[in-house]
Amino acid sequence: MTEKFPEILVTGGAGYIGSHTCVALIQAGFMPVIVDNLSNSHPLAISRIEAITGTRPAFYKCDIADDAGLRTVLECHPCVATIHFAGLKAVGRSVSEPLETYRDNVCGSLSLLQTLRSRGINRLIFSSSATVYGGAEHMPIPETASIQPTNPYGHSKAMIEQILQDLVTAAPDMAIGVLRYFNPVGAHISGEIGEDPQGIPDNLFPYVSQVAVGRREKLLVFGDDYDTKDGTGVRDYIHVMDLADGHVAALQRCLDTDGLFAVNLGTGQGSSVLEIIQAFETVSGKPVAYEVVGRRPGDVATSFADPSKASDMLNFKAQRDLTQMCRDAWNWQQRNPTGYANR
Numbered sequence: 303m304t305e306k307f308p309e310i311l312v313t314g315g316a317g318y319i320g321s322h323t324c325v326a327l328i329q330a331g332f333m334p335v336i337v338d339n340l341s342n343s344h345p346l347a348i349s350r351i352e353a354i355t356g357t358r359p360a361f362y363k364c365d366i367a368d369d370a371g372l373r374t375v376l377e378c379h380p381c382v383a384t385i386h387f388a389g390l391k392a393v394g395r396s397v398s399e400p401l402e403t404y405r406d407n408v409c410g411s412l413s414l415l416q417t418l419r420s421r422g423i424n425r426l427i428f429s430s431s432a433t434v435y436g437g438a439e440h441m442p443i444p445e446t447a448s449i450q451p452t453n454p455y456g457h458s459k460a461m462i463e464q465i466l467q468d469l470v471t472a473a474p475d476m477a478i479g480v481l482r483y484f485n486p487v488g489a490h491i492s493g494e495i496g497e498d499p500q501g502i503p504d505n506l507f508p509y510v511s512q513v514a515v516g517r518r519e520k521l522l523v524f525g526d527d528y529d530t531k532d533g534t535g536v537r538d539y540i541h542v543m544d545l546a547d548g549h550v551a552a553l554q555r556c557l558d559t560d561g562l563f564a565v566n567l568g569t570g571q572g573s574s575v576l577e578i579i580q581a582f583e584t585v586s587g588k589p590v591a592y593e594v595v596g597r598r599p600g601d602v603a604t605s606f607a608d609p610s611k612a613s614d615m616l617n618f619k620a621q622r623d624l625t626q627m628c629r630d631a632w633n634w635q636q637r638n639p640t641g642y643a644n645r
């Protein structure tokens with residue numbers, strides 16, 4: 303008789319963080335059931351999860367707002383909990399198309415929560431973001447810092463956090479973990495899965511790796527006149543596999559304890575843009591051409607986590623350093639120079 307592993311509904315599981323978390327879930331003895339509408343991901347990610355783990359997760363192309371579709375999935379898979387990654391994450395597009403972002407993130411989450419409630423699935427992990435803190439004044443940022451997002455994407459995350467808080471108040475039998483990610487980067491060590499941005503990358507790491515691999519001519523460094531160690535922006539980069547391990551730790555707590563908790567997932571260390579360029583050049587052996595230009599509107603000088611609550615509550619500490627983040631991002635980039643589409 304084959305052993306039956308607890309099934310976990312993973313919305314957005316074909317995406318960047320979701321696919322890495324599916325690997326960590328399988329390796330921790332859980333069975334992911336992925337629903338993803340593939341609006342920002344590729345189905346090949348599912349085969350790559352299988353290539354890494356030897357296990358193929360169930361996959362359904364389905365929108366989280368499709369109640370009937372989700373019910374059918376959940377009839378076949380009696381999931382004990384949900385990890386909810388699905389949503390739109392592009393900050394610039396959330397400014398130009400706010401309704402699209404609010405509909406996908408807020409309306410989508412509401413619909414998903416109703417479907418889950420109707421099926422009695424009351425354990426949930428939610429992907430929030432350090433962006434809910436906006437321009438926090440004190441570093442490192444603890445979870446008690448004020449919630450003051452500065453763009454529609456950040457507001458959508460803060461709204462969902464509020465909805466989840468109200469839901470737990472009304473239904474104390476629920477267990478919800480809100481995870482506020484800092485800057486997830488890197489890839490699985492195998493190079494089978496990684497970040498695959500469509501078009502010109504908005505974020506620093508994928509842009510730097512595309513310059514190193516020759517896909518883009520040079521990086522534009524957005525400002526070198528901040529009040530930081532070298533004038534460029536400082537962020538808390540966390541390896542995506544550490545982030546994935548943080549989800550497993552949060553899931554285990556949710557399976558044992560009712561109520562809502564919100565924790566930062568970061569390293570507590572800040573790195574500047576110039577330090578990232580330097581680290582990437584060292585790891586890849588390739589020059590990363592760059593030009594300093596003006597500041598990007600909406601950017602803050604410095605953002606890094608106080609990771610102590612995650613350590614105390616979840617016994618979670620990020621293990622992988624900046625060299626590993628660059629090495630694994632570079633391995634993924636070299637093996638998949640144009641992302642999933644090249645194979």
Ligand code: NAD
Pocket residue numbers: 313314315316317318319320337338339340341342343364365366367386387388389390391406410429430431432483484485486
């Ligand atoms: P991603 O775009 O790679 O993954 C999101 C996945 O959700 C994609 O596969 C997409 O196709 C799917 N999706 C979107 N809308 C959907 C819908 N309505 N129904 C079903 N599937 C849908 O992004 P990611 O980087 O893996 O981020 C995952 C989550 O973490 C998102 O909620 C994002 O806002 C949050 N987050 C990401 C970062 C980051 O830097 N990557 C930082 C903080 C928070």
Ligand code: UD1
Pocket residue numbers: 393394431432433455484485486504505506507509521522523524525534535536537575598599600601
């Ligand atoms: C951005 C989002 C944030 C989101 C996070 C996900 C904005 C304003 N914020 O954060 O909501 O949660 O991504 O990881 O978009 N940089 C350059 N050149 C580039 C790209 C970035 O110099 O081409 C600099 C930025 O100015 C910043 C640092 O690199 O100092 C990191 O930028 P990025 O990777 O975009 O992350 P955040 O701005 O922290």
